[in-house]
Amino acid sequence: MTATPNTSLSFPEAIAFTQSLMEKISVGKLEETEIQEQVTSLVSTSNGARGFFVAYLTADSALADNPSSGVIQALQNSPNLVSELLVKNVAMSAAMAITHRRNEDETAATGSDRVNRRTINLIQQLNMDAVDRELEALKESVTSEEGSYQEFLKRWGYDDEQKQVINQAIAKCFAEDK
Numbered sequence: 001m002t003a004t005p006n007t008s009l010s011f012p013e014a015i016a017f018t019q020s021l022m023e024k025i026s027v028g029k030l031e032e033t034e035i036q037e038q039v040t041s042l043v044s045t046s047n048g049a050r051g052f053f054v055a056y057l058t059a060d061s062a063l064a065d066n067p068s069s070g071v072i073q074a075l076q077n078s079p080n081l082v083s084e085l086l087v088k089n090v091a092m093s094a095a096m097a098i099t100h101r102r103n104e105d106e107t108a109a110t111g112s113d114r115v116n117r118r119t120i121n122l123i124q125q126l127n128m129d130a131v132d133r134e135l136e137a138l139k140e141s142v143t144s145e146e147g148s149y150q151e152f153l154k155r156w157g158y159d160d161e162q163k164q165v166i167n168q169a170i171a172k173c174f175a176e177d178k
Contacts, residue, residue, distance in 0.1 A: 014052060036073045087134040087149075095166055
C-alpha cells in the first residue's frame, strides 16, 4: 500500500505527489480504494487540492480524460475545496485558451482547451450541488459584474470575449450532466 500524503504538503510537494500517484495508477499498482484514499487525503487541504488539480488536469497522461471511481469518490469527499477549484479551473482554462490564441501560441491554447474539457467532464461526473452553486455564482458575476466571483474575474482582467467563453463553458457543465 502507498503512503498517504502528509496533510501539510506544500503546493509543489502536492504536485509531485500527484504526479507520482498518477504514475502508479497508470501502471496498475493501485486499487480503487487506495486511489480514493490518496486523493481524499490530497484534496483535504488547499495546497493539496490545488496541486492535485494542476498535475491531474494538465498531465500528458489520459487518466484525467476518464477519471476512475476512486478519483470521483475522493473528490466528492471535499465538496467545498473541490467545487471552488473546479469552477475557477473551468473559467481560467476557457479564458486562457483565448489569450494563447491571441498570442499565436496554439500549443498552449490546445493545452488550455484540454484542461477545460477535462474540468467540464469532472464536473459532470461529480454531479455535486456544491459545484452547481459555484457555477451559478460564477455565471452571476460574469453576467452582472457583481457577486462572489467578481474579485476573481477582476484580478485576472478577463475581457468581454473571455467572459463569453467562460459562460459557454458554464453552460457545457450544465448541458450534459442534467
